[in-house]
Amino acid sequence: MVSAGDFRNGVTLEIDGVVYQILEFQHVKPGKGAAFVRTKIKDVINGGVVERTFRPTEKFPVARIDKIDMQYLYKDGDLYNFMDNNTYEQITLSEELCGDAMKFVKENETVKVLSYNGKVFAVEAPLFVELEVTETEPGLKGDTATGATKPATVETGAQIMVPLFVNIGDKVKIDTRTGEYLSRA
Template sequence: MISSNDFRTGTSIELDGSVWRVVEFLHVKPGKGSAFVRTKLKNAQTGSVVERTFRAGETVPQATLEKRTMQHTYKEGEQYVFMDMETYEEVRLSPEQMGTTVNYIKEEMEADVLFWNDTVLEVQLPTSVILEVTDTDPGVKGDTATGGTKPAIVETGAQVMVPLFISIGEKIKVDTRDGSYLGRET
């Protein structure tokens, strides 16, 4: 159990049979009446966001989440197959369960998979990954590092905005949180 006074951004709680993450919280102490905590909660399974108010000191069950390091071994049809690095068990995930991580995951890549009651909630990739550019407009003489950007398709099929001097076959570092270009990889 966790007190509403201990809520922080990212805290996971169980409400109505599902896991909710605290996105925002505000402890309010009005001049008249008792204090309360106004929160914005995001459902970890569906992604829906709700606002909910708790009395100060009210206790709610804290969600027990398990983080396992797993390796993406291969893709079978639409399913992404992950293998637990300790038990060698396989887990198949749909693109919906993967979320935006499908844009940046390659075979043989390790990721942290978050479980709640043996249900996959989230796949967490490293903050940056190295991907090869497979398609982009060719760079021309005079393109500079401080100039504009152009779209490039990387090996996973995702589109990343890159500087004009990047060409096909180069390896680039991409931020998995927002899909931005971080630099060349040598």
């Protein structure tokens, strides 16, 4: 059990039978009246975000989220196929369940599959990936002082913005949470 006074970002709780993850929290002590905790929480199953306030003494059970390392095998239509690295058991997940997580993941890479009570609700890509640029316009010589960017397509088909000096065939490091170019690999 976690009391509202002990909330931290990233904690998963079960509130009224629904599993929520705390995105933001703030302890508020108004000049008049009792203190309270203002939170922004996300429903981990359907992705909805709500703002709620709690008394600091309210207690909620911690929800146990299982994170399993699985290897991404291949995409078949709008279905993604994964294999558990320990048991070699294979599962198939829909494109809508995986969301944008698979945008930067190549075949045979390891991802984390998140589940609650055996029900898979999300896929977490590695934080950083290295991908090859397959399509981009050539950069102009001497046009680097402005820090300008240009669109590029990487080997998974995702579009990112890269500096002008990046060319086709270059390996780039990408932050999968934001989809931003970090550096050349």
